[in-house]
Amino acid sequence: MGDFDFVYITQTVGDGLLFGSTYALIGIGFTLIFGAMGKLNMTYAAASLGGAYVGLAAFTFVNAPALVVFLVSALASGIVGFIAYLTCFRFIPIHNHLAALMASIGGLFFIDEIVIHTTDGSPLTFPAMFEDVMFELGPLGIRGDLLFVFAVCIAATAGLLFVLYRSRLGLATRAVSQQDVAARLCGIDVHRTNAVTFVLAGLLGGIAGAMTAAAVGVLSPLITIPLTVKGLIVTVIGGLGSIPGAIVAGLMVGALENVFLYFRGVNERDMYVLLLLFVFLVFRPHGIFGSAISRD
Amino acid sequence: MLELQGLTKHFGGVKALNELDLTVEEGGIIGLIGPNGSGKSTAINLICGVYGETAGTVHFRGVLMNGKPPHQRLRAGIARTFQNIRLFPELTVWQNLWVAQNSPQDISRQRFLPRWFGTTRQARKEIADLLELADLAHKGDELASNLAFGEQRRLEFARAAAARPLLLLLDEPAAGMSRQEIDDLGQRIRRLRDSGVTILLVEHMMELVMGVTEQIAVLNFGHRIAFGTPGEVQSDRAVQEAYLGTDATESGPAGGSA
Numbered sequence: 001m002g003d004f005d006f007v008y009i010t011q012t013v014g015d016g017l018l019f020g021s022t023y024a025l026i027g028i029g030f031t032l033i034f035g036a037m038g039k040l041n042m043t044y045a046a047a048s049l050g051g052a053y054v055g056l057a058a059f060t061f062v063n064a065p066a067l068v069v070f071l072v073s074a075l076a077s078g079i080v081g082f083i084a085y086l087t088c089f090r091f092i093p094i095h096n097h098l099a100a101l102m103a104s105i106g107g108l109f110f111i112d113e114i115v116i117h118t119t120d121g122s123p124l125t126f127p128a129m130f131e132d133v134m135f136e137l138g139p140l141g142i143r144g145d146l147l148f149v150f151a152v153c154i155a156a157t158a159g160l161l162f163v164l165y166r167s168r169l170g171l172a173t174r175a176v177s178q179q180d181v182a183a184r185l186c187g188i189d190v191h192r193t194n195a196v197t198f199v200l201a202g203l204l205g206g207i208a209g210a211m212t213a214a215a216v217g218v219l220s221p222l223i224t225i226p227l228t229v230k231g232l233i234v235t236v237i238g239g240l241g242s243i244p245g246a247i248v249a250g251l252m253v254g255a256l257e258n259v260f261l262y263f264r265g266v267n268e269r270d271m272y273v274l275l276l277l278f279v280f281l282v283f284r285p286h287g288i289f290g291s292a293i294s295r296d
Numbered sequence: 297m298l299e300l301q302g303l304t305k306h307f308g309g310v311k312a313l314n315e316l317d318l319t320v321e322e323g324g325i326i327g328l329i330g331p332n333g334s335g336k337s338t339a340i341n342l343i344c345g346v347y348g349e350t351a352g353t354v355h356f357r358g359v360l361m362n363g364k365p366p367h368q369r370l371r372a373g374i375a376r377t378f379q380n381i382r383l384f385p386e387l388t389v390w391q392n393l394w395v396a397q398n399s400p401q402d403i404s405r406q407r408f409l410p411r412w413f414g415t416t417r418q419a420r421k422e423i424a425d426l427l428e429l430a431d432l433a434h435k436g437d438e439l440a441s442n443l444a445f446g447e448q449r450r451l452e453f454a455r456a457a458a459a460r461p462l463l464l465l466l467d468e469p470a471a472g473m474s475r476q477e478i479d480d481l482g483q484r485i486r487r488l489r490d491s492g493v494t495i496l497l498v499e500h501m502m503e504l505v506m507g508v509t510e511q512i513a514v515l516n517f518g519h520r521i522a523f524g525t526p527g528e529v530q531s532d533r534a535v536q537e538a539y540l541g542t543d544a545t546e547s548g549p550a551g552g553s554a
Contacts, residue, residue: 168394169412175384175395182382185344187370187398187459 007139012258018146019215020254021153025208026227027234027246028157029201035241036177036197039100043084043107045228048205049221050111051077052126052213053119055206059127066127066214070152074206080111081202085195108228116221123220126213149211156207157247163200164243173197177241226270233277239290248288297322297494298343298374298463303352305338312338314518315352320463325485325495327505327526330515331538336498337379339515340465343496344376345369356463371400373462377452377469385441389432392440392455393423399460422458429484430454446477453484463494470501482508506530514538 026045033041055073058064064072088103133144164170173193176183184190212227213219234253238245253273260272280287298320305313313335320326330336341347343354345366354361361369384392397419403411410416427433430450435443440451449469456464466485470478478501485508489495499505505512505526512529514522516538522529529535 167413168415171387171391171395172412175387175392178384178386179382181346182378182384183395184366185346185370185376186396186455187367187375188395189367 009259009262011140012262013255014140015143015146016255016258017251018143018150018254019258020251021150022208022212022215022250023230023234023254024247024250025153025156025204025211026231027238027250028160028243029205029208030231030235031238031241031243031246032160032197032201032204034235035243036173036194037089037094039089039097040104040232041084041088041198041201042101042104042228043080043088043111044201044205045209045231046108046111046115046224047080047084047202048077048209049213049219049224049227050080050115050209051075051202051206052209052219053115055210056124056126056213056219060124066129069127070207070210070214073210074203077206077209078199078202081198081205082195084202085198089194089198090191108224112221112224115224119221121221123218123222126210126217126219128214128217131217146215149215152207152211156204160200160204161243169196170200173200229270230273233273236277237280237287239287242287242289245287245289297357298496299353299355300339300343301353301355303339303342303354304350305335305342305347306350311518313342313515316515316518316520318513318520318523320494320496322462322494323489323492324511325489325497325509327509327512328496328498328515329500329502329505329512329529333517334515334538335518336515337467338518340376340467340496340498343369344374344465367398370398370459370461371403373399374465375456375459375461375463376465377456377467379468379471381445381448381452383440383448383452383455386439388437388439389427389443389451390423390436392451393426393458394419396455396458397422401460426454426458429457429487431480445472446474449473449477449481450484453481457488457493461493463496464488466495466497466499468499468501469497470499470504473501478504 026048029044029048030040033039033044051073054076055069058072059069084104084107088107089100092100092103128145130144130148135142135144135147164174172188173196175186176188176190176193180190212223230253234246234249237253238247238249253276256276257269257273261269264272300316300318303313303316316335316339328336328339338347342349345361345364349362356369356372356374359372361372384395387395394415402419406416424433427436430453432447432450432454435447440448443451453469470481473481482504485495485497497505497509509526511524512526513520514529514532514535521534521538522532524532
């Protein structure tokens with residue numbers, strides 16, 4: 001809990017913005033699947049951290065370099081995303097939202113329990129990159145590891161946007177989310193494109209999970225629920241289904257969270273983040289970029 | 297080419313379509329007409345697989361289609377347009393056609409990566425041809441939702457053709473069109489037929505139906521009441537009664553929705 005110190009606050013907001021990029025990625029993952037199916041995939045943050053654990057295994061057992069660890073995390077999380085689709089969404093009738101939601105909450109705890117049992121619930125050290133690099137910017141400092149996390153998140157987002165807006169694969173998934181009856185009748189296999197969306201979101205989540213762990217330096221099952229909650233907050237504040245919204249909201253939550261931390265301490269921080277969600281739900285329930293939700 | 301046998305659809309107690317038998321020969325333009333609620337749209341939705349049938353069979357080129365999802369029927373060669381336009385609003389005109397290139401030739405021609413992440417010269421040429429056919433060549437990069445009504449209808453027509461169908465189902469393609477636009481549509485339909493596509497036209501606009509079709513089936517209250525050339529159908533007594541509303545229809549059962 002600090003006094004008002006301009007330099008320190010700027011520093012804290014800057015760090016928060018950089019770290020907020022991981023929230024943005026998680027938010028994009030939630031929003032992507034909501035956009036495609038109109039459903040929340042609650043396994044998402046758990047799958048993302050699960051992927052990071054698989055990456056960590058590559059580090060622990062074969063001493064893989066950090067970049068390979070991140071890559072393995074993304075791939076593993078993509079596979080978990082596919083499994084989550086098959087188990088929690090594929091065979092549940094499309095209009096039964098509650099069943100899919102409950103199934104995916106079950107998936108969330110299932111993944112979490114697997115992690116707890118294989119690691120005995122203890123936190124593990126996660127490799128970072130450039131952690132001893134510090135850029136000076138006048139009185140401010142930019143942590144090298146956070147800057148790396150930020151850069152990776154930007155690159156991952158750019159890659160995703162390219163796929164969604166320029167490749168036929170991404171256009172097909174967007175066609176399904178915009179007009180699914182017509183998409184079927186244009187020969188698009190809706191189940192397959194939905195699976196593709198889950199894998200894409202999963203790849204992104206694995207990167208987010210690995211970057212979260214790299215920024216914090218440890219990987220622990222205790223992160224799962226807070227990351228799920230933060231991801232959902234970001235998704236709602238950004239506007240369900242809006243990717244630009246998730247990006248802006250992710251950075252905003254990251255920055256404000258650090259401001260709350262600075263003024264009110266770590267015990268009260270999340271309380272204010274939830275208050276922020278409350279304010280949005282009351283005054284702008286469709287989020288920053290979300291349009292009033294309507295369905296055909 | 298298309299053979300419907302005893303095709304029946306009930307929505308709860310409403311019998312939207314009752315034991316429809318219809319055979320569509322290859323290479324023609326067949327009209328399917330009838331008053332509102334007579335089961336035309338239901339028939340289309342059963343043929344392309346949006347609804348499951350209550351009873352009866354749909355054979356396409358000798359293959360039983362019952363139970364197959366719409367995307368598989370499309371790949372077998374059945375494409376359609378919609379009465380209420382259903383484009384992909386936030387994709388460009390060009391992209392709307394691109395994602396609709398799902399014919400078996402397109403799928404077998406390309407491997408996974410080029411199919412989903414790139415285009416071929418031939419695919420681009422086909423899209424250019426379709427844009428030309430729909431008179432939308434100058435609008436390729438426009439978002440579909442920004443098009444005028446008539447342009448959206450033309451794009452939907454082109455999008456259905458992008459799948460290189462053998463049979464194209466047109467669900468009231470002339471609704472809301474001006475006389476000039478209807479004439480253009482008639483020419484477009486004939487051009488597509490000349491390129492080897494069989495067309496089943498569901499339409500209210502009698503001018504278009506009588507002008508382009510070679511044979512017409514007439515439905516009323518879910519039953520087929522007549523089948524023949526436009527001339528034969530026009531002089532058919534049952535058809536006249538159905539359209540002009542005599543005792544036969546007024547004492548009939550309450551019709552379902554279209």
